[in-house]
Amino acid sequence: QSALTQPASVSGSPGQSITISCTGTSSDVGSYNLVSWYQQHPGKAPKLMIYEGSKRPSGVSNRFSGSKSGNTASLTISGLQAEDEADYYCCSYAGSSTPHVVFGGGTKLTVL
Amino acid sequence: QVQLQESGPGLVKPSQTLSLTCTVSGGSISSGSYYWSWIRQPAGKGLEWIGRIYTSGSTNYNPSLKSRVTISVDTSKNQFSLKLSSVTAADTAVYYCARALNYGGNPLDYWGQGTLVTVSS
Numbered sequence: 001q002s003a004l005t006q007p008a009s010v011s012g013s014p015g016q017s018i019t020i021s022c023t024g025t026s027s028d029v030g031s032y033n034l035v036s037w038y039q040q041h042p043g044k045a046p047k048l049m050i051y052e053g054s055k056r057p058s059g060v061s062n063r064f065s066g067s068k069s070g071n072t073a074s075l076t077i078s079g080l081q082a083e084d085e086a087d088y089y090c091c092s093y094a095g096s097s098t099p100h101v102v103f104g105g106g107t108k109l110t111v112l
Numbered sequence: 113q114v115q116l117q118e119s120g121p122g123l124v125k126p127s128q129t130l131s132l133t134c135t136v137s138g139g140s141i142s143s144g145s146y147y148w149s150w151i152r153q154p155a156g157k158g159l160e161w162i163g164r165i166y167t168s169g170s171t172n173y174n175p176s177l178k179s180r181v182t183i184s185v186d187t188s189k190n191q192f193s194l195k196l197s198s199v200t201a202a203d204t205a206v207y208y209c210a211r212a213l214n215y216g217g218n219p220l221d222y223w224g225q226g227t228l229v230t231v232s233s
Contacts, residue, residue: 017136032217034216034217034218035217036216036217036219036220037218038159045208045223045224045225045226046159046208046220046221047223047224048219048221051213051216051217051219051221052215052216052217052219053217054179055216057221066220082153089158089159089222091161091217091219092217093217093218098172098175100161100163100172100173100174100175101149101161101174101218102161102170103151103158103159103160103161104158105158106158106159107132
Protein backbone atom coordinates (compact mmCIF):
# COMPACT_ATOMS: atom_id res chain seq x y z
CA GLN A 1 0.00 0.00 0.00
CA SER A 2 1.69 3.22 -1.16
CA ALA A 3 1.04 6.62 0.33
CA LEU A 4 -0.52 9.27 -1.84
CA THR A 5 2.02 11.72 -3.29
CA GLN A 6 2.05 15.31 -2.07
CA PRO A 7 4.67 18.04 -2.51
CA ALA A 8 6.85 18.32 0.58
CA SER A 9 6.31 22.06 0.86
CA VAL A 10 4.46 25.01 -0.61
CA SER A 11 4.53 28.66 0.32
CA GLY A 12 2.62 31.84 -0.32
CA SER A 13 2.21 35.38 0.91
CA PRO A 14 -0.77 36.63 2.92
CA GLY A 15 -3.77 37.21 0.68
CA GLN A 16 -2.50 34.93 -2.08
CA SER A 17 -3.89 31.55 -3.11
CA ILE A 18 -2.04 28.25 -3.07
CA THR A 19 -2.88 24.76 -4.26
CA ILE A 20 -1.64 21.47 -2.82
CA SER A 21 -1.81 18.42 -5.05
CA CYS A 22 -2.38 14.82 -4.01
CA THR A 23 -1.65 12.14 -6.59
CA GLY A 24 -2.85 8.59 -6.21
CA THR A 25 -3.78 5.78 -8.53
CA SER A 26 -6.82 4.35 -10.25
CA SER A 27 -7.27 2.16 -7.14
CA ASP A 28 -7.83 5.06 -4.77
CA VAL A 29 -8.12 8.74 -5.77
CA GLY A 30 -8.99 7.92 -9.38
CA SER A 31 -11.77 5.49 -8.57
CA TYR A 32 -13.57 7.43 -5.89
CA ASN A 33 -14.30 11.10 -5.28
CA LEU A 34 -13.79 10.39 -1.60
CA VAL A 35 -10.69 12.40 -0.74
CA SER A 36 -10.48 14.22 2.55
CA TRP A 37 -7.98 16.85 3.66
CA TYR A 38 -6.61 17.50 7.14
CA GLN A 39 -4.79 20.46 8.67
CA GLN A 40 -2.30 19.81 11.44
CA HIS A 41 -0.58 22.45 13.52
CA PRO A 42 2.60 21.47 15.45
CA GLY A 43 1.85 19.30 18.45
CA LYS A 44 -1.86 19.15 17.67
CA ALA A 45 -4.21 16.53 16.33
CA PRO A 46 -5.25 16.81 12.68
CA LYS A 47 -8.44 18.72 11.83
CA LEU A 48 -10.82 17.78 9.03
CA MET A 49 -11.00 20.55 6.41
CA ILE A 50 -12.51 18.90 3.33
CA TYR A 51 -14.32 15.60 2.76
CA GLU A 52 -15.86 13.79 -0.21
CA GLY A 53 -13.53 15.72 -2.45
CA SER A 54 -14.99 19.17 -2.07
CA LYS A 55 -17.34 19.39 0.92
CA ARG A 56 -16.52 21.53 3.96
CA PRO A 57 -17.53 20.54 7.48
CA SER A 58 -19.45 23.08 9.47
CA GLY A 59 -17.14 25.79 10.79
CA VAL A 60 -14.42 25.44 8.16
CA SER A 61 -13.73 28.65 6.25
CA ASN A 62 -14.91 28.86 2.64
CA ARG A 63 -11.34 29.90 1.80
CA PHE A 64 -10.64 26.16 1.68
CA SER A 65 -11.82 24.24 -1.36
CA GLY A 66 -11.19 20.84 -2.90
CA SER A 67 -11.30 19.37 -6.37
CA LYS A 68 -10.23 16.32 -8.36
CA SER A 69 -9.06 15.51 -11.85
CA GLY A 70 -8.21 11.95 -12.77
CA ASN A 71 -5.89 10.44 -10.18
CA THR A 72 -5.04 13.83 -8.62
CA ALA A 73 -6.96 15.67 -5.92
CA SER A 74 -6.20 19.25 -4.97
CA LEU A 75 -6.70 21.53 -1.99
CA THR A 76 -6.83 25.27 -2.67
CA ILE A 77 -6.53 27.87 0.06
CA SER A 78 -7.45 31.39 -1.00
CA GLY A 79 -6.76 34.63 0.86
CA LEU A 80 -3.86 33.07 2.77
CA GLN A 81 -3.67 33.98 6.44
CA ALA A 82 -0.87 33.48 8.95
CA GLU A 83 -2.89 30.88 10.84
CA ASP A 84 -3.07 28.70 7.72
CA GLU A 85 0.59 27.83 8.20
CA ALA A 86 0.48 24.13 9.05
CA ASP A 87 0.95 20.64 7.62
CA TYR A 88 -1.77 19.39 5.27
CA TYR A 89 -2.57 15.75 4.55
CA CYS A 90 -4.80 14.22 1.93
CA CYS A 91 -6.54 10.92 2.52
CA SER A 92 -8.46 8.58 0.26
CA TYR A 93 -10.65 5.54 0.53
CA ALA A 94 -8.98 2.66 -1.28
CA GLY A 95 -9.94 -0.84 -2.28
CA SER A 96 -13.34 -2.44 -2.55
CA SER A 97 -12.45 -6.08 -1.79
CA THR A 98 -10.18 -5.05 1.10
CA PRO A 99 -11.48 -1.67 2.21
CA HIS A 100 -8.82 0.56 3.70
CA VAL A 101 -7.66 4.14 3.86
CA VAL A 102 -4.42 5.72 2.63
CA PHE A 103 -2.86 9.07 3.57
CA GLY A 104 -0.59 11.34 1.62
CA GLY A 105 2.89 12.09 2.89
CA GLY A 106 1.94 15.61 3.95
CA THR A 107 2.72 19.12 2.74
CA LYS A 108 4.21 21.89 4.87
CA LEU A 109 2.54 25.22 4.07
CA THR A 110 4.60 28.29 4.90
CA VAL A 111 2.95 31.71 4.90
CA LEU A 112 5.72 34.17 4.03
CA GLN B 113 -19.63 17.37 21.62
CA VAL B 114 -17.85 14.06 21.13
CA GLN B 115 -14.45 13.73 22.79
CA LEU B 116 -11.89 10.96 22.47
CA GLN B 117 -9.01 10.21 24.82
CA GLU B 118 -6.21 7.70 24.29
CA SER B 119 -4.61 5.87 27.19
CA GLY B 120 -2.02 3.16 27.68
CA PRO B 121 1.67 2.52 28.38
CA GLY B 122 4.07 5.07 26.97
CA LEU B 123 6.91 2.55 26.78
CA VAL B 124 6.78 -0.93 25.28
CA LYS B 125 9.63 -3.40 24.89
CA PRO B 126 10.57 -4.79 21.49
CA SER B 127 8.72 -7.98 20.49
CA GLN B 128 5.95 -7.25 23.00
CA THR B 129 2.37 -6.17 22.30
CA LEU B 130 1.36 -2.52 22.29
CA SER B 131 -2.08 -1.99 23.84
CA LEU B 132 -4.01 1.28 23.76
CA THR B 133 -7.54 2.23 24.69
CA CYS B 134 -9.66 5.10 23.44
CA THR B 135 -12.43 6.35 25.71
CA VAL B 136 -15.31 8.11 23.98
CA SER B 137 -17.38 10.72 25.82
CA GLY B 138 -20.25 12.93 24.75
CA GLY B 139 -22.04 10.11 22.94
CA SER B 140 -22.53 6.36 22.91
CA ILE B 141 -20.03 4.35 20.90
CA SER B 142 -22.79 1.97 19.87
CA SER B 143 -25.26 4.58 18.63
CA GLY B 144 -25.21 6.00 15.15
CA SER B 145 -23.13 4.56 12.35
CA TYR B 146 -19.47 5.33 12.75
CA TYR B 147 -16.05 3.82 12.24
CA TRP B 148 -13.83 4.00 15.32
CA SER B 149 -10.31 4.36 14.01
CA TRP B 150 -6.62 4.31 14.90
CA ILE B 151 -3.95 6.40 13.14
CA ARG B 152 -0.30 6.86 14.04
CA GLN B 153 2.44 9.39 13.30
CA PRO B 154 6.17 8.82 13.86
CA ALA B 155 8.02 11.90 15.01
CA GLY B 156 8.53 14.33 12.14
CA LYS B 157 6.71 12.07 9.68
CA GLY B 158 3.29 11.70 8.12
CA LEU B 159 0.08 10.03 9.19
CA GLU B 160 -0.43 6.29 8.79
CA TRP B 161 -3.88 4.71 8.98
CA ILE B 162 -3.86 1.59 11.15
CA GLY B 163 -7.44 0.36 11.02
CA ARG B 164 -11.01 0.78 12.19
CA ILE B 165 -13.97 -0.98 13.70
CA TYR B 166 -17.53 -0.30 12.65
CA THR B 167 -20.46 0.11 15.01
CA SER B 168 -21.52 -3.42 13.97
CA GLY B 169 -18.15 -4.83 15.01
CA SER B 170 -16.69 -5.44 11.57
CA THR B 171 -13.07 -4.38 11.11
CA ASN B 172 -10.78 -3.12 8.34
CA TYR B 173 -7.00 -2.98 8.69
CA ASN B 174 -4.03 -1.46 6.88
CA PRO B 175 -2.83 -4.31 4.65
CA SER B 176 0.79 -3.67 5.69
CA LEU B 177 -0.06 -4.07 9.41
CA LYS B 178 -2.94 -6.52 9.21
CA SER B 179 -1.02 -9.54 10.52
CA ARG B 180 -0.15 -7.70 13.75
CA VAL B 181 -3.23 -5.55 14.46
CA THR B 182 -6.42 -6.22 16.37
CA ILE B 183 -9.05 -3.56 17.04
CA SER B 184 -11.94 -4.30 19.37
CA VAL B 185 -14.76 -2.43 21.09
CA ASP B 186 -16.19 -2.54 24.61
CA THR B 187 -19.60 -0.90 24.45
CA SER B 188 -20.16 -1.28 28.21
CA LYS B 189 -17.21 1.03 28.84
CA ASN B 190 -17.72 3.20 25.73
CA GLN B 191 -14.20 2.33 24.66
CA PHE B 192 -12.39 0.78 21.73
CA SER B 193 -8.90 -0.66 21.76
CA LEU B 194 -5.82 -1.31 19.66
CA LYS B 195 -3.40 -4.19 20.01
CA LEU B 196 -0.25 -4.27 17.89
CA SER B 197 1.91 -7.34 18.35
CA SER B 198 5.63 -8.00 17.84
CA VAL B 199 6.55 -4.33 18.00
CA THR B 200 9.89 -2.89 16.91
CA ALA B 201 11.43 0.56 17.10
CA ALA B 202 9.66 1.36 13.82
CA ASP B 203 6.35 1.29 15.73
CA THR B 204 7.41 4.25 17.89
CA ALA B 205 4.91 7.00 17.15
CA VAL B 206 2.13 9.22 18.42
CA TYR B 207 -1.03 7.12 18.25
CA TYR B 208 -4.36 8.84 17.63
CA CYS B 209 -7.86 7.47 17.96
CA ALA B 210 -10.57 9.08 15.85
CA ARG B 211 -14.18 8.78 14.73
CA ALA B 212 -14.97 8.36 11.05
CA LEU B 213 -18.31 8.98 9.40
CA ASN B 214 -19.88 6.11 7.46
CA TYR B 215 -20.32 8.12 4.27
CA GLY B 216 -18.41 10.51 2.06
CA GLY B 217 -15.23 8.49 2.13
CA ASN B 218 -15.33 8.01 5.88
CA PRO B 219 -13.73 11.30 6.92
CA LEU B 220 -12.23 11.44 10.39
CA ASP B 221 -14.22 14.19 12.07
CA TYR B 222 -13.24 13.85 15.73
CA TRP B 223 -9.74 13.03 16.99
CA GLY B 224 -8.12 12.36 20.32
CA GLN B 225 -5.13 14.43 21.37
CA GLY B 226 -2.73 11.56 20.68
CA THR B 227 -0.45 9.53 22.92
CA LEU B 228 3.25 8.86 22.40
CA VAL B 229 4.32 5.25 22.48
CA THR B 230 8.03 4.48 22.47
CA VAL B 231 9.34 1.00 21.69
CA SER B 232 12.62 0.49 23.51
CA SER B 233 14.29 -1.98 25.82
